[in-house]
Amino acid sequence: MEKGHNLTKILSSYSKERLWVALSPDKKRVVGKGKTPKEALDMALKKKIKEPSVIQAIPDYSGAVYSLGL
């Protein structure tokens, strides 16, 4: 089974500014950040991180119907 990941703590420093972050393959470290996915990814790739994961940090992921563009 693929592991789940708890990102609650590691995203908190970036959520106020709603930054995009790049995560290490084990999702335990933020290895890049920026205002766009590219900025975050480029920072991670400079650190030679393989296949970083890019996600936007926001304070609250609940309550939205994401597929509807809200």
Added chain:
Amino acid sequence: MSMKFRYWKLPSYKTTIPMPIIEVVLSPPSGGETFRYPCLVDSGAEYCYFHAKGIGRDLLKLVIEDGEAMDIKGIAGISLEGYLHKIHYKLGGWDFEAEVCFVPELKAPFGILGRAGFFDFFKVQFEHRKEIIELKDYQGKKKQ
């Protein structure tokens, strides 16, 4: 083949919320760095929706407006524009070519895996209490 995925836990006003997130692995068709893109599994979405500028243009190097233009209608009747592109993505041990809608104004903090381009390929079972999603492929069987 089948594969199980545990929900991810993300920040919420209640401290944390478990969500059915699965990562897809993407690479620019013209060559370049491979990266992972977490996506919400959402049967309410007709298509897979990805960020047009941040993911499609900047990382996959697509010319977004070259795709087939479409309107995406939301619950409040608000319409967003999107552009369909055929792309390759990997997920678990699978590799697919799928039509994905790239949305310039997508407000979600991750991608969306919807019916066309994702549920087309898998039997999807949610065990919400256990916070597990199971994907089973159709073993090459064509859609009826």
